[in-house]
Amino acid sequence: MVTAAPAKTEYEAVIGLETHVQLKTNTKIFCNCATTFGGTPNTQVCPVCMGMPGVLPVLNQKVLEYAVKAGLALNCEIAPYSKFDRKQYFYPDLPKDYQISQYDLPIAQHGWLEIELVNKETGEARRKRIGITRLHMEEDAGKLVHGGSDRLAGSTYSLVDFNRTGVPLAEIVSEPDMRSGQEAAEYAQELRRILRYLGVSDGNMQEGSLRCDVNISVRPVGQKEFGTKVEIKNMNSFNAIQRAIEYEIERQIEAIAAGERIIQETRLWEENSQRTVSMRSKEGSSDYRYFPEPDLGPIEVSPEQLAAWKAELPELPYQKRQRYESELGLSAYDARVLTDDRAMAEYFEATVAAGAPAKPAANWLMGDISAYLNSNSNVSITSLPLKPSELAELTNLIESGTISNKIAKDILPELLEKGGSPKALIEAKGLIQISDTSVIETAIAEVLAAHPKELEQYRNGKTKMLGFFVGQVMKKTGGRADPKLTNQLLAQKLNE
Amino acid sequence: MVSIRKLHQQLIQKERSAVEIAQEALDTIQKLEPKLHSFITVTAERALEQAKQVDTRIAAGEEIGLLAGIPVGVKDNLCTQGIRTTCASHILENFIPPYESTVTQKLADAGAVIVGKTNLDEFAMGGSTETSAIQQTANPWNLKRVPGGSSGGSAAAVAGGECVVSLGSDTGGSIRQPASFCGIVGMKPTYGLVSRYGLVAFASSLDQIGPFARTVEDVAILLGEIAGHDPKDSTSLNVEIPDYTRYLVPDLKGKKVGVIQETFGEGLDPEVEKAVRVAIAQLKDLGAEIQEISCPRFRYGIAAYYIIAPSEASANLARYDGVKYGMRIEDADNLIDMYTRTRAQGFGPEVKRRIMIGTYALSAGYYDAYYLKAQKVRTLIKQDFEKAFEKVDVLVCPTAPTTAFKAGDKSADPLSMYLVDLMTIPVNLAGLPGMSLPCGFDSSGMPVGLQIIGNVLREDQVFQVGYAYEQATDWHRRSPKLK
Numbered sequence: 001m002v003t004a005a006p007a008k009t010e011y012e013a014v015i016g017l018e019t020h021v022q023l024k025t026n027t028k029i030f031c032n033c034a035t036t037f038g039g040t041p042n043t044q045v046c047p048v049c050m051g052m053p054g055v056l057p058v059l060n061q062k063v064l065e066y067a068v069k070a071g072l073a074l075n076c077e078i079a080p081y082s083k084f085d086r087k088q089y090f091y092p093d094l095p096k097d098y099q100i101s102q103y104d105l106p107i108a109q110h111g112w113l114e115i116e117l118v119n120k121e122t123g124e125a126r127r128k129r130i131g132i133t134r135l136h137m138e139e140d141a142g143k144l145v146h147g148g149s150d151r152l153a154g155s156t157y158s159l160v161d162f163n164r165t166g167v168p169l170a171e172i173v174s175e176p177d178m179r180s181g182q183e184a185a186e187y188a189q190e191l192r193r194i195l196r197y198l199g200v201s202d203g204n205m206q207e208g209s210l211r212c213d214v215n216i217s218v219r220p221v222g223q224k225e226f227g228t229k230v231e232i233k234n235m236n237s238f239n240a241i242q243r244a245i246e247y248e249i250e251r252q253i254e255a256i257a258a259g260e261r262i263i264q265e266t267r268l269w270e271e272n273s274q275r276t277v278s279m280r281s282k283e284g285s286s287d288y289r290y291f292p293e294p295d296l297g298p299i300e301v302s303p304e305q306l307a308a309w310k311a312e313l314p315e316l317p318y319q320k321r322q323r324y325e326s327e328l329g330l331s332a333y334d335a336r337v338l339t340d341d342r343a344m345a346e347y348f349e350a351t352v353a354a355g356a357p358a359k360p361a362a363n364w365l366m367g368d369i370s371a372y373l374n375s376n377s378n379v380s381i382t383s384l385p386l387k388p389s390e391l392a393e394l395t396n397l398i399e400s401g402t403i404s405n406k407i408a409k410d411i412l413p414e415l416l417e418k419g420g421s422p423k424a425l426i427e428a429k430g431l432i433q434i435s436d437t438s439v440i441e442t443a444i445a446e447v448l449a450a451h452p453k454e455l456e457q458y459r460n461g462k463t464k465m466l467g468f469f470v471g472q473v474m475k476k477t478g479g480r481a482d483p484k485l486t487n488q489l490l491a492q493k494l495n496e
Numbered sequence: 497m498v499s500i501r502k503l504h505q506q507l508i509q510k511e512r513s514a515v516e517i518a519q520e521a522l523d524t525i526q527k528l529e530p531k532l533h534s535f536i537t538v539t540a541e542r543a544l545e546q547a548k549q550v551d552t553r554i555a556a557g558e559e560i561g562l563l564a565g566i567p568v569g570v571k572d573n574l575c576t577q578g579i580r581t582t583c584a585s586h587i588l589e590n591f592i593p594p595y596e597s598t599v600t601q602k603l604a605d606a607g608a609v610i611v612g613k614t615n616l617d618e619f620a621m622g623g624s625t626e627t628s629a630i631q632q633t634a635n636p637w638n639l640k641r642v643p644g645g646s647s648g649g650s651a652a653a654v655a656g657g658e659c660v661v662s663l664g665s666d667t668g669g670s671i672r673q674p675a676s677f678c679g680i681v682g683m684k685p686t687y688g689l690v691s692r693y694g695l696v697a698f699a700s701s702l703d704q705i706g707p708f709a710r711t712v713e714d715v716a717i718l719l720g721e722i723a724g725h726d727p728k729d730s731t732s733l734n735v736e737i738p739d740y741t742r743y744l745v746p747d748l749k750g751k752k753v754g755v756i757q758e759t760f761g762e763g764l765d766p767e768v769e770k771a772v773r774v775a776i777a778q779l780k781d782l783g784a785e786i787q788e789i790s791c792p793r794f795r796y797g798i799a800a801y802y803i804i805a806p807s808e809a810s811a812n813l814a815r816y817d818g819v820k821y822g823m824r825i826e827d828a829d830n831l832i833d834m835y836t837r838t839r840a841q842g843f844g845p846e847v848k849r850r851i852m853i854g855t856y857a858l859s860a861g862y863y864d865a866y867y868l869k870a871q872k873v874r875t876l877i878k879q880d881f882e883k884a885f886e887k888v889d890v891l892v893c894p895t896a897p898t899t900a901f902k903a904g905d906k907s908a909d910p911l912s913m914y915l916v917d918l919m920t921i922p923v924n925l926a927g928l929p930g931m932s933l934p935c936g937f938d939s940s941g942m943p944v945g946l947q948i949i950g951n952v953l954r955e956d957q958v959f960q961v962g963y964a965y966e967q968a969t970d971w972h973r974r975s976p977k978l979k
Contacts, residue, residue, distance in 0.1 A: 047593075047594065047595045050820060051815045051820070052575075052593065052594075052595070052820075052821065053575065053581070053583070053588065053591070053593070053696040053697075053815070053816075053821075054573075054574075054575045054581075054593070054597060054692075054693070054694045054695050054696040054697060055595070055693065055694070056692060056693050056728060056729050056730065056731075057730070058727065058728060058729075058730050059730065086811050088810075088811055088814060088858075090814065090817060090835055092817075092819045092831065095815060095819075095820060096811075096814065096815045097814035097815050097817055098811050098814055152831060160819070287859055287860040289810075289811075289855065289858035289859060289860075289863075290858075291807060291808075291811070291858050291863070291867060294699075294700035294701035294731075294808055295697075295700050295730060295731065296730050296731075297730055297731060
């Protein structure tokens with residue numbers, strides 16, 4: 001039976017992220033064990049982080065500082081008084097069988113961050129604020145290694161490594177303000193950028209120092225109520241976050257369209273097959289029996305302390321982006337690329353401060369210099385031998401017409417490797433651009449005399465030959481002739 | 497009667513060596529343990545080694561502290577590095593801590609000689625030491641009676657002369673009540689005065705470590721040694737610790753003593769009441785101003801306590817899961833099987849009961865009705881005390897409603913056992929210092945205890961009143977006839 005297709009229902013996704021970020025302290029949150037990644041199992045442990053009988057936690061004050069700074073950078077309200085709670089559940093990677101976390105009084109709440117979705121072609125940006133519900137401090141659990149299976153179920157034995165137990169975490173929960181995989185991936189990246197600017201986290205997804213869980217549901221456009229939400233875990237890159245969400249949106253819409261019910265569950269993103277698979281049902285939420293941690297006193301942040309930490313905050317990525325656009329006249333795209341990494345932004349700013357025009361400095365950094373850094377992993381922007389003042393000098397040599405862009409590109413590899421004054425280098429190499437009209441005119445005269453045939457062709461209307469003559473003049477002058485002036489003078493001569 | 501000061505004099509005057517003193521304690525232990533069962537572990541070798549070090553220091557002409565060479569018993573819920581720490585539970589029966597509790601470290605630093613680890617109710621949960629999974633401790637005054645609990649081993653050991661002083665822990669009365677039952681002095685200090693690092697937690701917001709001794713002076717000396725801020729315990733108070741022996745002056749002129757009316761009601765043994773009333777009259781004779789004080793919310797203490805303490809305990813005892821240390825059943829089919837059977841076999845009935853009460857009280861939907869409400873009651877009880885201390889310097893009342901009962905009398909009825917701590921629990925809920933000291937005997941020859949309660953960090957007042965009373969009476973000079 002054939003019926004007329006009904007008007008297709010339009011769906012929208014509702015997405016929120018829960019992000020666990022390792023705070024980059026030297027020691028664990030409640031003891032003095034090292035937090036270094038990748039140590040031999042159970043070598044960075046002590047009675048406290050192993051949950052031995054009778055031991056007590058003592059809060060690492062650096063964790064509080066980092067959490068408050070992250071909260072401030074995310075425009076949150078910082079609680080003057082908060083506390084830790086015990087979250088209780090039995091699992092072998094949790095030595096006390098409760099996790100010290102924060103429940104009803106998190107250190108930070110009610111914030112936001114701004115994401116920017118840039119159209120690469122037009123350079124235009126669309127901005128959107130994503131709400132931050134809360135940020136709280138907690139301890140990480142250990143790591144289980146299963147024998148005979150990659151999960152506890154089905155394994156013949158399991159080993160536990162407590163090195164990670166007690167590593168400080170900030171859990172950052174967003175509002176369900178995102179509507180696409182791209183927005184979610186951008187949120188996660190902006191979050192990481194902010195945390196890296198603050199120096200409070202590495203945000204390394206491969207090492208697990210930044211882990212995102214996605215909550216996602218779909219609903220018909222216009223509907224107010226949320227659909228049944230599904231949690232997705234196991235994304236190891238921003239790209240994976242985007243793809244997992246895109247896959248999941250499609251899966252949920254297809255299921256609803258087919259008349260199926262969405263099950264509240266946790267699903268895992270499988271990188272190999274590029275799909276999400278069901279891990280466990282979440283219906284009937286678990287009861288963690290939270291109660292205030294009696295071994296730790298209340299956490300108090302005085303107004304003086306808060307002001308001091310606030311004063312230590314650096315200019316944040318979105319503030320830099322705005323300033324680069326409004327003050328330096330860069331495009332949204334350029335501003336975003338330059339501010340992605342704080343060290344790169346600082347290099348750029350130092351270059352501009354040393355007198356370089358913003359756009360050319362941006363171009364050098366985003367182009368040749370970034371390419372160089374990408375192919376030389378042992379060099380970073382901070383260890384680059386070419387200093388910002390030297391890059392500024394190079395851009396000014398071009399601006400003033402002392403050297404051509406081409407010469408600059410030719411000498412760049414040497415500058416990147418050794419640093420030093422570009423001016424001194426071009427002088428030593430005799431590469432200063434020839435802007436003397438008489439010198440160029442002599443060269444032109446010689447070239448024209450040497451190529452009568454080509455001159456004939458040009459004058460017969462083959463004006464494309466201009467390029468040939470420019471090339472010949474350049475050859476004759478070792479590439480140093482001012483290209484603009486050469487063009488101009490040649491055109492005059494040829495048309496005489 | 498032996499005392500810290502007497503032994504100290506003998507040591508520095510070289511009348512006796514520390515090894516001789518330690519050996520005497522160990523001999524007494526060997527002789528009495530078949531009757532008393534106060535100690536789970538006797539650390540004879542280590543004790544003699546520690547004593548020898550003290551003798552070496554004396555021989556070298558070094559100045560030694562008051563506690564040097566003094567035989568001390570330590571409750572077996574205080575972690576001692578390299579010495580098994582059982583909590584009188586099968587689940588930790590073979591647990592040897594790789595770390596030292598702050599208090600035992602302080603004892604060692606002071607040159608004290610630890611003779612052994614004393615028996616207790618399993619995980620300090622009980623009022624008679626009968627829930628110990630290891631052994632049953634007897635009351636030195638009558639071997640058929642319980643020593644009280646949970647620090648029954650520490651109390652019986654001092655009363656029986658197996659050691660000079662000992663350490664216990666008090667969550668709802670676990671030092672004061674056994675001190676009362678065994679006719680000795682026991683003190684629970686202000687919450688936070690003594691570091692809890694290395695004390696195996698029962699109820700973290702209530703647990704406090706404190707001393708047992710035959711005299712108020714010895715309690716004051718020992719407390720002075722173990723008190724003080726510890727960076728390893730976030731709840732430990734950062735306060736100056738005075739020399740408590742400075743307050744041991746037999747003068748009560750102008751001292752205001754409040755008598756808690758509510759403790760003299762139903763359920764109080766008439767012989768206990770009589771002894772305590774006589775003691776109060778003696779305080780008056782010594783110059784104290786006696787006032788009746790009402791603490792109307794005192795009686796809700798037990799109800800609040802039996803929500804708060806088990807709630808905290810249910811979390812504190814979760815770690816005994818067979819994964820890391822302690823007991824683990826051998827033939828588990830899977831993780832859940834290992835958890836449930838290890839815990840089913842490892843814990844005794846009273847511990848299980850409290851874990852279940854606590855788990856229930858913290859469950860979603862019950863939290864507000866139980867845990868939160870209990871915390872509010874706790875605040876009200878604190879307020880009653882605050883009001884009382886606007887009028888008086890110390891409060892007095894019986895330590896326990898009865899004298900030591902017969903072994904087995906209450907073990908089948910948990911509720912009647914819980915009522916034993918009626919008069920001590922509110923002091924823990926309010927975090928105040930409380931001391932029990934002997935104030936008479938009942939007709940069957942069992943000791944009665946008087947409880948003196950001070951305001952926060954006013955141990956000095958408690959010591960002063962206790963010392964004046966002790967000096968005016970001779971209850972503390974009596975010893976059980978065990979030998």
